[in-house]
Amino acid sequence: MVEKDVVCGMQVDPAKAAGTSEYQGKNYYFCSQSCKQKFDQSPQQYASA
Numbered sequence: 184m185v186e187k188d189v190v191c192g193m194q195v196d197p198a199k200a201a202g203t204s205e206y207q208g209k210n211y212y213f214c215s216q217s218c219k220q221k222f223d224q225s226p227q228q229y230a231s232a
Contacts, residue, residue, distance in 0.1 A: 186211075189229040190218035206230050 185194040193214045197203075200212035202219030206226040213219040222229050 188212065188214045188218050190221050191215075 184197075186197055186200075187193070188195050189211055191214060195212045195214050197210075197212045201215045202213040204211050204213070204219055204222055204226070206222075207230065209230070211222060211226075211230070213222065
């Protein structure tokens, strides 16, 4: 099952994700460290996307 990188919209395989963050009890997966850093700086901006 793939997850959507909420920062850039790419489809990400959780097993191969470049980064993971947890926010409000949900795991988010990222295609790159730069997307993870953007999310971590402002998670509320992306979590509702």
